[in-house]
Amino acid sequence: MTEPSRDTVPSDEILVAFLDGELDPDKRSQLEHLVETDEAVAERMSFLASSNLPFRDAFEPLLHKAPKAELETMLADVLPPLPVKEQARGWSRRSFLAACVGFIAVGIAADRTFLGVQASLRDEPDGSDWRSAVAQYMSLYTADTLGTGPVDVALQTSQLRTVGSKLGLTLTPDQVQLPGATLKRAWMLAYEGKALAQITYLDANQAPMALCIVQSPKGAKAPEIEQRHGMNVVYWSSPTHAFMLIGKEPLEDIKAMSEELRRSITV
Amino acid sequence: MIANEQEIRAGLSQYLTRLWRYAVVLSHQRDVADDLVQATCVRALERASQFVPGTRLDRWLFSILHSIWLNEVRSRRVRMGQGFVDADESLVFDGARDTETHIFANQVLRQVQALPEAQRTVVFLAYVEELSYREVADLLEIPIGTVMSRLAAARAKLAASAGVNALEGKG
Known part of the structure; x- marks a missing residue:
């Protein structure tokens, strides 16, 4: 694989799908490689990953308020x-x-x-x-x-x-x-x-x-x-x-x- | 048909609080949530024969609730010029349990609730109800690409405010 340029930075959609485990194995390993080799991709991925919040826990109390x-x-x-x-x-x-x-x-x-x-x-x-x-x-x-x-x-x-x-x-x-x-x-x-x-x-x-x-x-x-x-x-x-x-x-x-x-x- | 109605009724009873929570996420309002769940019960029982045995009943009920919200309640409120109201604050704050964990949980809840409706709906379904992208798309009757772009936009927004909070925490 050639060294990725800025143009190949994947979309947020793809990065988020990666974080959510929604990519098929091929795309997933391609992206893993990109993250290791392209700083811009790694940085964007890390930024998006900071939205991995405890959503389930946050919404749990609402069930008890029903x-x-x-x-x-x-x-x-x-x-x-x-x-x-x-x-x-x-x-x-x-x-x-x-x-x-x-x-x-x-x-x-x-x-x-x-x-x-x-x-x-x-x-x-x-x-x-x-x-x-x-x-x-x-x-x-x-x-x-x-x-x-x-x-x-x-x-x-x-x-x-x-x-x-x-x-x-x-x-x-x-x-x-x-x-x-x-x-x-x-x-x-x-x-x-x-x-x-x-x-x-x-x-x-x-x-x-x-x-x-x-x-x-x-x-x-x-x-x-x-x-x-x-x-x-x-x-x-x-x-x-x-x-x-x-x-x-x-x-x-x-x-x-x-x-x-x-x-x-x-x- | 009768057996099916009983099955739906039992399922409704089991999922009442989850349906109510979803209704709160959509409407931001307790009383509207009550009414949405009620309308969902009526509609589900009315259409009991349309439920396909062996499929997920909770998903089916969620999709009924969503379509009532979208086609009847929400559209009517917009038509009547009432627009949208602020979130019912009492649904977020829980002063009695102000431990650090709860403050953080409340913060997350508020951030999600502050997202535009289209985004918070997919965030809720994907990350709280833990539906797959495909399931979210089916439930909301939108293309999977739309689910992805809404999640990406929501994530970017949440990540940005997580960054701000982290900075404030350090300061």
Whole structure:
């Protein structure tokens, strides 16, 4: 081999690949020879090698900072996907369902679905279509959906703070407790791109129930009742928000619970 | 299909903290990292049937997380004009354990986190997760030459600041 000149100083890419053990044996021995015979190459190699830092150790503590328990809970709460049925219509509702799993928290425009729910809804002019979507989604819930683990008040407090802040409300566990029901989780869903808070409970019979809230500037409205998907619904509005309480408990009980909520959540 | 979903779920549980760490490296932010991991779990379970048994599940999950970051979270933040935020300092400093080793480790962490995103991603994957060049290229869906040039640029930068630190140490 002839004495290498400046022109043959290998690129940083090649030198780094050498340091990383990514060169094949031929290139590797060529380069070893160069390092021994060419000072410029040796110098550059030594400079680049000073970036051989303890990367693994440096990033190890970050693993311990991960909110492991919360991530585990989150994973347990991700619903198993159902087979997806492609349909010509109903995409906005499917977006709603996909968004149910928390995309909204990061504001991802989720235009995909993982739940193949029949979207047979009509747009209803009186603003009731969000209740229809919620009821449809609720009809898929079981006690297992909401988890059977112990109640974690600190977690609930932080969840409620988060969902409240997205809607311009202050929410605490005390405010949303319902007689005879166990408060479970609060999370953000979306309906037609609008933030929708869902606060979930298990009723006395371990059936899922939920309080849902959206922002609605249409003005205050007194409570009304309706039935959807075999569940009782009480819905009302404040000047700034619309609420619905949905569950399988008898209508009188749901009404009584909704009265508690109307008293405790003032906006 | 069901068995596959269980497998993915078990894998997700095992790799949650590593996925979260990668999300922090990408986003620099704790809350975005939480959401990225959540979105990754949803997407992975949704696509469980696309996972090829016998291949590395952790790599597959990392690539899902990366594509969600790139195509949905990051691009959206840029579009919304929010740009990028400073690193969450609490993720770097760990005052309770200010031994010399930790100060040095923190310094390395900060230097890597200060690299441009494209460079710190390859540094993290190649040197922390210890992926081969080929694996990094596959995961990020970029040519291997791009991996090499990003690593070279990052190394040059890190080497330069290592030199400065050494001089300061002596002074």
